[in-house]
Amino acid sequence: MVNLIYGTKNKEDTIMKEHNELFNTHPYMASYIIGATIRAYDEGKTSEDIKRFITIAQTSFASAGDLLFWQTLRPALLLISVIFGLKFGIIGPVLFIISYNAFHLFHRARGITDGYNKGWDVIYLIKAKRFIMVQHVFEILGALFTGLLFILIAFKINYLLLIPLTSLFVILLLRRYSATFIIIAVLVLIVIIALV
Amino acid sequence: MNVFVLAIIAAIILLDKYAVGEFGVSQPIISGTIIGAIFGDISSGIFLGALLQLIFLGESPFGGDIEPDGQAAGIIGTGSYFLLVSSNPLEYSLFLAIVFALVGGIIGGVLNMYAHVYNEKLYRVFMEKKHLLYVCHFAGLVTAFLRGLCLLLPIFILAHIVTIPRAFPQLTKELLMIIGLSVGLSNGLYLFVKKSTILYLCGGIACSLLLFVL
Structure with missing residues (x-):
């Protein structure tokens, strides 16, 4: 330049x-x-x-x-x-x-x-x-x-899960948990949902 | 698709994150589309890329924390999904690919930190030997490429050779959609919703419901 x-x-x-x-x-x-x-x-x-x-x-x-x-x-x-x-x-x-x-x-x-x-x-x-x-x-x-x-979203009973899950992640974000912690939380959630 | 070729292409895409231009090519939805096109299934690439994009929507390269590498996660997720699904059932592959993506994203964040430390060393070398300006710049580029390759290659090899046992957890596309949407919604609410924009959020929800009814 x-x-x-x-x-x-x-x-x-x-x-x-x-x-x-x-x-x-x-x-x-x-x-x-x-x-x-x-x-x-x-x-x-x-x-x-x-x-x-x-x-x-x-x-x-x-x-x-x-x-x-x-x-x-x-x-x-x-x-x-x-x-x-x-x-x-x-x-x-x-x-x-x-x-x-x-x-x-x-x-x-x-x-x-x-x-x-x-x-x-x-x-x-x-x-x-x-x-x-x-x-x-x-x-x-x-x-x-x-x-x-x-x-x-689709009109299915499973999609009601959106309400508690979104609330959970909003709380984690508002309380300023680190991004790594939130990703670990997503990972744990996926494992739990997949197992259930 | 040769795993090594895929890892090299993916590491080149990942260079966009810091080293070359930042044109947005490494964002999960774009890298997912590219990797999907390589494997001949663009719609699955877009689906996975879009959902990983929602999970890593708020990612920003600043602040004191070790930020997970969302771009690497997108590439790992789509790449390993296509490698897994060639020899495993879809639901098992989806679960393992997402696990690889999220774990890979966290490891990528840590590797990023080491790359920064190495770049600082290169800077100190340059301060002592000014004539090495271009060598140090090139070495920085090579570091970024190798960081990507070290992260992607082992995961892709693992995804290529693994045979998932039937007792393994499964993840349907619908469940992944629900999780992706919930994280995406919370990221959107956190990033954009203020007193001045809450009306537009309500407008968006109203439009969605209207489109749903119609």
């Missing part, structure tokens, strides 16, 4: 030497920081200031990305994909692959330009209407399709 922007090998080497620390942020949000960093170099900011910006930005974008992508957008799209997959077959997985990749690739590309245009102010984008609206839309979709999961 650096080589692409500057086209000079020397500049690339200098920047590579300055940024060889661990960089840990959300993978889909990294482009915002890259864009803003390129702008900072263009404006001739000092490498110390740039490093300070990166340290702050990577944490902020990591938590924003986790909330937007891992906790909202991806599970909502997966839920839609599961319902379509179980009802209509291959349409479900195809729908997920297209919509999810379109969204995050657009986001990654847009991050470079937004980061460059806004410079260090890009950090305020996290609280921008665009992000909050997208998150809210996918929360709504997630809630709607959680309700629509009921179209997968």
Whole structure:
């Protein structure tokens, strides 16, 4: 990316030497920081200031990305994909692959330009209407399709088991038991049900 | 299907989890479809992948706990199901495949932790020898691939050779559906239902009932 922007090998080497620390942020949000960093170099900011910006930005974008992508957008799209997959077959997985990749690739590309245009102010984008609206839309979709999961049930006596089992898992999640504990609980449950 | 070839394909799919792009290919519903297509039974692949997806819907790679590897669980579940069902009855195969998937998911989470430790070592090597940047990056990719292979290959071999005794527990598709739906519902309620979205949940339930009646 650096080589692409500057086209000079020397500049690339200098920047590579300055940024060889661990960089840990959300993978889909990294482009915002890259864009803003390129702008900072263009404006001739000092490498110390740039490093300070990166340290702050990577944490902020990591938590924003986790909330937007891992906790909202991806599970909502997966839920839609599961319902379509179980009802209509291959349409479900195809729908997920297209919509999810379109969204995050657009986001990654847009991050470079937004980061460059806004410079260090890009950090305020996290609280921008665009992000909050997208998150809210996918929360709504997630809630709607959680309700629509009921179209997968059948009118059979066995399906009454859904009530106690769902209640049990909701309680485990609300009491913040670890994911490993919940998976072990599912495993034990499957063994018990299979034995009975 | 050769078990080794399947394990290599599956380990490549699993690279999507961290090492290559994160395009969502390793999500259980997608990997289930791919493995189903390899074995010539896409609908069973989608069914198993979808139900494992519901179980691992809330998975997110952050936080202090060792997170079970939902992507690996999806691949193990569908892969071992197709290997088991070729020489065992469906209900027994389904039960064992799901057990393999859930146990494999937990082991995958632990292996993930070791892969992180190894990657940190690679980072320290890079800090001492800066010219090894590309070597360290490639070594990280190889680590991710080998992590997948070490996890998947033994389980697939076991699934390929095992003959399930008749006294073994059975799991029907209906029971698996009930368990998957209950975990999926609870994950959905936990992730999405707030004061501002509860109306949409009710709307979804109402639509389901309407579609049911119609």
